Amino acid sequence: MNRDPKTMFTETPLVRSKFRQEAAAKWIFAGMAAAMIVPLLLILGYLVERAWPSLSLGFILDVPIRGMKEGGIWPAFVGTIYLVFISLAVSAPIGILAAVYLNEYAKDNWLNRIINLAVINLAGVPSIVHALFGLGAFVYAAKFGYSIISASLTLAIMTLPVIVASTREALASVPRSFREACWNVGATRWQTIQAIVLPNSISGILTGVILQVSRAAGETAPIMFTGAVFFKAVQKGDLFPYQLHEQCMALSMHLYTISTQVPGVKESIPFATAVVLLGLVLVVNAAAITLRVWLRNRKKW
Amino acid sequence: MSDTPPLSITTRKLNLWYAKFQALINVDVDIKHGIITSLIGPSGCGKTTLLRCFNRVNERYGYVTTTGEIKLLGKNIYDPDVSLIELRKSVGMVFQRPNPLPISVYENVVFGMKIHHERSQLTRAALDEAVEKALTETGLWKDLKDRLDHRATALQLEQQQKLCIARLLPLKPEIILMDEPCSALDVEGTRAIEELMFALKGRYTIVIVTHNMAQARRASDECIFMLLGELIEHSRTEDLFLKPRNPKTAEYIEGRYG
Known part of the structure; x- marks a missing residue:
């Protein structure tokens, strides 16, 4: 034992350099986390600020007036709810039951692996390709025409692989x-x-389905090709303005229209539409999280 | 032959492969009815595999090929008329980690009854009686009678393991298979499970896989030593530990390998 007790357990240069690396690593990671969160907050803040003059409950409930240059967004709001609800009513049962089969019954053989691979790849297919498929399959081949049903089925096909994947995971x-x-x-x-x-995976399954609401609500291309329309005359506050075989308006499509196709729109209206779309998605996601927390608290293992 | 007790499990030329790997090699075994038989041997010797053959649950794990004969109570369990559901009802299994279902204590005990009967055949009174009987037999009734609606997964490990045994009893099994049932438990828990095994033997044939040679010695009437998929020695537990016939057995119980 030739160590000097006075310098035992004290910092060496190596220790100091390790501390410097530690601090640098921490700041880099924190910086990246900030780089992720700051633009998000900026976008939100910018949108809300620009949208402020138009934002009110009346904006959601009113119909557009003067060639969509003023007024509200009710037809588009209801249209989006129609599309989301019908598409998930189709894709959720199929997706969940298919996933149960694949996960619980199917043997782990090459066919199952190919299906798995196909599901993963389908989830990555660009939405414009789904749009084209929907146009060919539902609008022309199945003769549904440009309609809510065609648009919903196209959205259903688009959300199906993700629902299958998230259900399998759950x-x-x-x-x-x-x-x-x-x-x-x-x-x-x-x-x-x-x-x-099922009782022990239901929270994960539902979360997966509900998260698809935001995708179905936000996609523009698939519905533009199959059933969304620029304008449709609708009564203010009418809850059932559309029939399944008719075309409808939708928030994402409406936002595109009034931002690029209609000259002279009141400046705050596109921003307010965007905020409503975003708000809808946030509300649905918050509901999904609440549901998940609630269901998770009930199971304990 | 009149003085030998009846046989519960017999296998002849039992071979088993996991894909290409042969896990059991020509195993011939005769397990007597109503006693505790322990399976010992180093890791990977095929003890658990052999145990899982007795209710054919190996088949659920995929890529398993089995040849040879397994008879339970004289009936070949590979006969075409054997229903796996009825087989597994009569041959219960207890696992290494207690695995009560994530439902209440009560529901755990009646789970087996519910899946084997039409709903209309089961009265509340019959279920209540079965729960009390099974929990009393496993020594849980006193502790749990006021907590029947509690989550089984929140119990102490020892109670969970006893509950896993209790949930087999309403199905009136012939054989209870235990796969290292005490390896997750402390000394007290281990003793409690061993006492429970003693209380249950006679009515049920118990086969227990254990890593713990001292436990095999304490808690079993007969002992089977396996090595690399082969059955090396099967005799009364005292004989196996005091007068092993095979030198490999002697080396294992002396702790030369394992």
Whole structure:
């Protein structure tokens, strides 16, 4: 033991250099986190500030007037709700049940792997390609014409792969030991799914579905090709202005129209439309998070 | 042959492959009815695989090929008329990590009854009675009778493991398979499970896989030593530990390898 007790356990130059690296690493990561959050806040702030003169409940409930240069956005707001609701009513059951089959029943063979790969790749197909497919398949081949039903089905096809993927993930997160416990008392797969797997994955499944609301609400190309229209005369505050075989207005399409196609629109209106679209998405996502927290608190393992 | 007890499980020339890997090699075993038989051997020797053959749950894990014969109570479980559901109802399994289902204590115990009966056949009174009986048999009734609606996953590990045994009992199984049931438990928990095994033996045939040689010695009537997929020695537990016939067994129980 030839160490000097006075200098034992004190900082060496190596330790100091490690501290410097540590500090640098921390600041770089923090900087990147800020680089992510700051533009987001700036966009939000800018939008709300520019939209302020037009923002009110009346703006949502009013119909556009004077060639869409003034007034509100009710027809587009309702149209978006129609499209989102119908598309998810189609894609959620198909997606969830298909995912249950793929995750719980299908054997892990090459076919299943190809399906898995296809699902992942479909989720990455650009929306304009879905739009073209929807045009060919629903508008022309199925003869639905340019209509809410064509647009909703196109959105459904677009959201389906993501719902399948997120549902599979939620199902796979249910511990295998629960399934083993069921098999070993002689439960069938369906009894296992019904009693154990679904109740414990429902929060993840629902979150996955609800997050698709924002995608369905925000996409412009698929509905522009298949069923969204520039303008449609609608009564103020009418909850059921459209029929399924008719075309409808939608927020994303409306935003595009009044920003680029109509001259002389009151300046704050496009911004206010954007804020409403954003607000709709935020409200739905917040609901998804609340639901998730609530369901998660009920399960404890 | 009249003085030998009846056999619960017999296998002849049992071979099993996981894909290309042969995990069991020509295993012939005769497990007697109503006693505790332990399976010992170093990791990867095929103890758990053999255990899982007895209710054919191996097949759920994919890429498994089995040849040979397994008879439970004289019935070949690979006969075409064997229903896996009925087989697994009669052959219960307890796992290394207690795995109660994430539902209430009560629902855990009646889970098996519910999946094996039409809903109309089960009365509330019958279920209540089954729960009390199963929990009393496993020594849980006193502690849990006021907490039947609590989440089973929130219990202590020892209680969870006892509950995993309790939920098998309403199905009136013939055989209970235990795959290292005490490895997640402390000394007290281990003793409690071993006492429970003693209380249950006689009515049920118990087969227990264990890593713990002391436990095999304490808690089993007969002992099977396996090595690299082969059955090396099967005899009364005292004989296996005091007078091993095979030198490989002797070396293992002396702790030369394992």
